[in-house]
Structure formats: structure tokens, C-alpha cells
Amino acid sequence: MDIRQLEYFLAIVDRGGFNRASSALYVSQPSLSQAVRALERDLGSELFHRIGRRAVLTEAGRALIEPAREAVRSLETARASVAAVHELREGRLDVASMPSQAVEPLTSLVSGFSRRYPGVSVVIKAAFTSRDVIDMVRTGAVELGLLASSGPVSDKEVASHPLGRQRFVLAVPADGPFAGRTSVHCRELAGQRLIVGQSGTGMRAYVDVLQEQGIELTVAAETEHRVSLMPLVLAGVGLAVVTDAWRDVVRRLGARVLDIEPEATLDIALVSRRGILSPAAAAFVRAATAAPDR
Structure with a gap:
């Protein structure tokens, strides 16, 4: 073998x-x-x-899948350790991310990392739920994962590196409801049509909780594809509860962002396998957890 x-x-x-x-x-x-x-x-x-x-x-x-991934990852770690002698002038880092966190903070994290280590290629893999991210890291499909959860990530399966929190906001078309407002109470979403993510995502869980609290709203569309979320909003299909990561994107597209009150948040964390990380992964974690604006 x-x-x-x-x-x-x-x-x-x-x-x-x-x-x-x-x-x-x-x-x-x-x-x-x-x-x-x-x-x-x-x-x-x-x-x-x-x-x-x-x-x-x-x-x-x-x-064989998991032992094989571990063996291949161990070899990649050995190769990367040699590259570390040359100050990470080359190499590859695989990172899994949930869709909203791939907007932010991943964009800023990769931007800073790439400026410092331009020879290291960062490969971003898609994961739709926090469970997906943890499984990809745990089995060695990727070295690092970026996820959002309704509470701190347990260190039982992976090592967790908290990066802060993101609050929920409402994306509204320019000519949509709540004109002239900068915030909206969650109970004012009653009667509104919403675009939601699939089960297992923080955005969907928040909307489910509103419904459980007796706030009657309509799920106009459910999408696994985050790229379709804002086109649906702009087309007037419905409003979207998203995280703060989307704020700049929503505004650049000509839509409005309203803070939802009372404030509700998701915990954002970078996760890794337990044990020794490759030099590239270790450098990425150090940079992420040291970021002053995380």
C-alpha cells in the first residue's frame, strides 16, 4: 500500500x-x-x-475513507512542514465555510492571509450547516472550517476558535415595507413573506423560532443557494432574514438593511481538528484569532 x-x-x-x-x-x-x-x-x-x-x-x-483521509492529510502536513522552512512560500489550505460566513468574515480572513502568504492557495469548500462543517473537519476532508451556531461550539469533536458574533438583520427591497426605518421589531414581521434557508442553518432556525412564538408569517421561498437570495428579494418575492455579514452586499445591490429588535445573534467560530495543524492552518488560525475587528 x-x-x-x-x-x-x-x-x-x-x-x-x-x-x-x-x-x-x-x-x-x-x-x-x-x-x-x-x-x-x-x-x-x-x-x-x-x-x-x-x-x-x-x-x-x-x-477506509476516514483512515485514508488521515494518512493523506498527514503526508500533506509533512510536506507543508518542509514548506514552512521556506516561510510558507507555497502550499494549499482547505477551508470549509457556511454560505453567509463565506461572505464575512471569510473574505477578510483570506484577504489578510493571502497578503502575508501569497504563495499559499486557499481552497474554499461549501458546507450548508454547522454539522456539515464539523464533519468535514473531523474526517479530514478539510483542515479548517468556518461556521455559525446558536451557541458556543463544543470542543468534543473539534477544536473551536471563537471569532465573535453576527446579529440578524432584515434585507428589504428599496421600495419594500418599513420605508424610512433603520430597525424593525421581530413581531412586525407578522404577515410578511420571507425567503429562508434550508433546515439546519441559523437563519432558518431564527425564523422557525419566530413562528413558534406565534408570529404568523409566510415562507415565500426556501433556498439552499445563497446566490439566489438577494435576486429573490430584489424581485419582490419576499424579505430575507440574514446575518450582518450581508449588510454591505445588500446595500451595494440597492436594497435596505434593517436591524431586527430585540437583537439576536449567532456565534461565529473557526474550527480545526485536534492535534498538530499544518503550518498554513496554524498561521491562518493565529491570524484569525488575532484580528482586532473580529
Whole structure:
């Protein structure tokens, strides 16, 4: 067994099959298949059921995913440690982020990090819920994760580095309700049409709580795609409860932002696996937690 075989195995898992994996790795499919068969011989067990053009993980294959990620990550950490001798002049850092936090504070964090370490490529992976972020970090799919939660993140599964809080605000079209206002009480949302995120997100949880409190509102649209949120608002479909991260974006698009009273917030945190981080991840965490305006 060698690390290349594990990298090939994970590529098939992540890309959903041999064809896509071979294209992503720039290797021929026969070479990829041969490497996987050699890995299966070494392990004494089939890793995939080959059904036509599909590759379905066996129970042994599923059991290998996390150890394989850890082995590959360990090698990447070793390589990055060598690069650290050269002051992080090159390398890669994988970060998972929930959509709103990918607007802010991730933009500012990556901007500052990239100015200091321009040779390190930051790869941002999408995660829709805090559970998604924690699982991606815990299993080694990424080194760091940025998430929002209704309370402090438990250190049970991952190490947590608090970055502050973001309050909920209301995105309203320029010609929408509450004209001339800078704030709105949550009970004034009664009778309004709202655009919400999917279950598991902080924005959706806040709206669900309002409904549980007896505030009768209509969910006009539910979207997993944050890029569609503001176009829906601007098209008059409804209003959107978002976090403070969206404030500048909403205003630049010509819509209005109203503070929702009483103030309700989400805790923002950067999370990492326990133990030794790669030099790039450690530098990113240091920069994030030292930021004066976090």
C-alpha cells in the first residue's frame, strides 16, 4: 500500500466514480483501476462494487475513507512542514465555510492571509450547516472550517476558535415595507413573506423560532443557494432574514438593511481538528484569532 493508492481511492469517492476521478487526476482509467485493484489485494478486501459504469462503496470501502483521509492529510502536513522552512512560500489550505460566513468574515480572513502568504492557495469548500462543517473537519476532508451556531461550539469533536458574533438583520427591497426605518421589531414581521434557508442553518432556525412564538408569517421561498437570495428579494418575492455579514452586499445591490429588535445573534467560530495543524492552518488560525475587528 502506498499513499498514491489512497489518493486515487479518495478521488473516486469524492468524484463519484472512476471516470471523473481519472479526469481530475490526469491519469488513464486503466492505470487508476490497476492501482485500486493493487490496494484491494493489499487489504484483502474489495473496496467498490463495480456495477456497469458505477462504483459503489463496499462496507470495507466505507471503513477506509476516514483512515485514508488521515494518512493523506498527514503526508500533506509533512510536506507543508518542509514548506514552512521556506516561510510558507507555497502550499494549499482547505477551508470549509457556511454560505453567509463565506461572505464575512471569510473574505477578510483570506484577504489578510493571502497578503502575508501569497504563495499559499486557499481552497474554499461549501458546507450548508454547522454539522456539515464539523464533519468535514473531523474526517479530514478539510483542515479548517468556518461556521455559525446558536451557541458556543463544543470542543468534543473539534477544536473551536471563537471569532465573535453576527446579529440578524432584515434585507428589504428599496421600495419594500418599513420605508424610512433603520430597525424593525421581530413581531412586525407578522404577515410578511420571507425567503429562508434550508433546515439546519441559523437563519432558518431564527425564523422557525419566530413562528413558534406565534408570529404568523409566510415562507415565500426556501433556498439552499445563497446566490439566489438577494435576486429573490430584489424581485419582490419576499424579505430575507440574514446575518450582518450581508449588510454591505445588500446595500451595494440597492436594497435596505434593517436591524431586527430585540437583537439576536449567532456565534461565529473557526474550527480545526485536534492535534498538530499544518503550518498554513496554524498561521491562518493565529491570524484569525488575532484580528482586532473580529
